[in-house]
Amino acid sequence: MIVIILVVGIIGGLFAQHQLAKQKRQSRIVATTYAVVQIADKLKLPLVGVPTTANKMPARYKNVTRVGSPMNPSAEKIASVHPTAVYSVTTLKDQFGKSFKQQHIKPYFLNLDSVAQLQSTVTQMGNKYDRQTEAKQANDTINQAIKRAKNRAKGQTKPRVLVLMGLPGAGYMVCTNQSYVGDLVRLAGGQNVFTSKNQAYMQPNDEAIRNAKPQVILRLEHAMPEMVTSQFNSTFKSQSFWADTPAVKAKRVYDLQEPNFDATANMRAATALKQVSKWLYPGS
Structure with a gap:
């Protein structure tokens, strides 16, 4: 009876594996x-x-x-x-x-709102579709980029960073620490000047931006970049308070475009983090 039970168990296990592989x-x-x-x-x-x-x-x-x-x-x-x-x-x-x-x-x-959520998703998809090796390799690449960014920022004063997301034909929004690019700023060792507990984006407030005195400005142009870049440039020229921000004075305003940057986390995260890290700590 024991032998029969063992044989049935083995056959059942092989059948289950076969069905999973077939699926x-x-x-x-x-x-x-x-x-x-x-x-x-x-x-x-x-x-x-x-x-x-x-x-x-x-x-x-x-x-x-x-x-x-x-x-x-x-x-x-x-x-x-x-x-x-x-x-x-x-x-x-x-x-x-x-x-x-x-x-x-x-x-x-x-959920691709942050680098950690991206990595979690990659792991889950790898398990679901029997791609554990590929998932680990992808996440290892991101982990290496995070480690390098932390080393670059180590022992330095965090720069104040303002992140904006351009909207074709409709101005821009402020990206908080809850947004994907905001998460890149955090991992790169920057201080987002606008934070929230649950909002990824906020309506811009000229007075608040002026008072925040950002030292670095990142402008995300993930949709129709040519139009959005033109909008940003026009806005920065027409609204006089921008000229008074430390970031503009120091010429530390950077445009973020696809494929390396987007509103949601993606597999270019390692490259994007490396670039943000260099912008925040150019001398390191």
Whole structure:
């Protein structure tokens, strides 16, 4: 009886492993944002749907079906590729409306608001799709960048940093410590002049910015960069208080653009952190 139980247990275990491997082989994954595409590429995951974007698509996804912009993905196109999993990010959760329910599509929303959450997501995806080795390699690269940034900032006075996010045709917002770029500033050893317990973005306040006296200004231009850069330059010239900020006087105003920078964390985090670190501590 003991031998029979052992044999049945072994056979059951092998069958379960076979079924799991079969399930992973049959995974039909749709990534609706470029950040998710980057994660999938690092983990060497097959995709059956990718976003319609101006960003350069990794070679492995060159001929994969485009399913619409991250801000307005097409439920019909996604349904046409018969996905087993559809991934977006938490900041775009409101974009998935009734059309997705009608197509019986239930997206998964990945939290990419910080570097730590990015790494956690990479680990979870690696475990889910049997890509633990690739996930560890990706996270090790980020950990090395964090270590180098900390060494660069060690023993130095933290510079006061103002982070702005440009909005095409609609001015800009202030990015707090809760935003992704705000998290990069923290990891690089900077002091964000605007902090919050739960808000990633705030409405700008000229008087508050003037009083904060930022020594470094980072301007995120992740969407339509040419238009946003022009808006920023025009605003900085037309509003006289900008000229009085230490950052402008010292010419320490830097523009952040894709693919290295975005509103959500992505697999360029190590490169982005290295750049922010150099901007904050140029002499180190």
